[in-house]
Amino acid sequence: MITLEQVTKVFNQGRHNEVAAVRGVDLTIGDGRVTVLRGPSGSGKTTLLTVIGCLARPTTGRIRIDGEMVSGLPERFLNEVRRRTFGFVFQRFNLIRGLSARDNVMLPAYPTGRPHRALIDQAEGLLDRFGLADRASLSVEHLSGGEAQRVAIARALINDPAVIVADEPTASLDGERVAQFLAIAEDLKRAGKTVLITSHDPRITAAPLVDALVTMADGRIVEASP
Numbered sequence: 303m304i305t306l307e308q309v310t311k312v313f314n315q316g317r318h319n320e321v322a323a324v325r326g327v328d329l330t331i332g333d334g335r336v337t338v339l340r341g342p343s344g345s346g347k348t349t350l351l352t353v354i355g356c357l358a359r360p361t362t363g364r365i366r367i368d369g370e371m372v373s374g375l376p377e378r379f380l381n382e383v384r385r386r387t388f389g390f391v392f393q394r395f396n397l398i399r400g401l402s403a404r405d406n407v408m409l410p411a412y413p414t415g416r417p418h419r420a421l422i423d424q425a426e427g428l429l430d431r432f433g434l435a436d437r438a439s440l441s442v443e444h445l446s447g448g449e450a451q452r453v454a455i456a457r458a459l460i461n462d463p464a465v466i467v468a469d470e471p472t473a474s475l476d477g478e479r480v481a482q483f484l485a486i487a488e489d490l491k492r493a494g495k496t497v498l499i500t501s502h503d504p505r506i507t508a509a510p511l512v513d514a515l516v517t518m519a520d521g522r523i524v525e526a527s528p
Contacts, residue, residue, distance in 0.1 A: 304331040304354060304465070304496075309363030309373075311349050311521075323349040325521040327363070332514070333464075336487060336497040340507050341518035347500045348469055350518070354498065355467045356384040385413065389458030391468040395450050397442040397457075403429060403449075404438040407457045414461065421460075428456035432486070448479040455486055465496045472503050480505050487511060 311324040324346045331337050331354070339347040352358045354365065356372060365373040372383050389410075397406050407425040429438050432452040442450060451471070458466055468487075472480045480503070487497050488511050501507060507515060517525040 305366045307364040309360045312361040335513040337514040339500045339516045345518040346521035347518045355388045389463040389466050391454050393470040395454040399443045403453045411460045468499045
């Protein structure tokens with residue numbers, strides 16, 4: 303379980319261009335559930351997602367993961383929490399051009415020190431799971447949009463994280479690719495993963511697999527259900 307207590311995130315604090323992107327957020331994210339943060343551009347949902355995922359520190363407030371306070375940890379410990387707890391699917395996928403699909407999937411696992419052969423086997427197993435076994439050696443710039451998305455999801459799973467974080471994962475995707483993403487999210491939920499998504503796409507926010515819908519505006523939570 304992830305809990306947030308009066309979390310804020312302020313950029314350029316104390317300067318003339320100070321921006322409060324997240325303002326006093328209290329939120330509980332249950333294990334094994336699909337939670338969607340929605341709101342218009344500038345509502346703070348992506349900033350909140352990065353704070354929850356330990357990619358950025360809150361300016362004030364507390365974040366606990368399974369009861370452990372993580373918001374104040376030194377960076378070297380925070381790196382380990384991030385690595386073991388979260389898998390990230392970025393809006394533009396952030397795959398490394400010039401590397402194969404297999405190598406992209408393996409990247410987040412290198413700091414763990416696992417044997418290289420084991421990482422290759424695991425990456426290829428994930429690619430096969432998502433129907434990409436025949437694309438493993440292909441450089442990622444030659445993948446279709448749907449294939450790149452699945453590679454990004456496979457990369458997010460390489461360390462077997464408890465929480466999958468996806469920022470606007472269906473932006474600019476057609477209906478078929480949205481359906482593919484929802485099917486993968488359903489499989490992850492069934493496997494006991496916690497899935498946290500930001501989206502303003504009604505195909506996501508209205509999907510039956512969503513357990514909790516959190517609406518944001520001006521950096522605040524204005525509605526949360528259930």
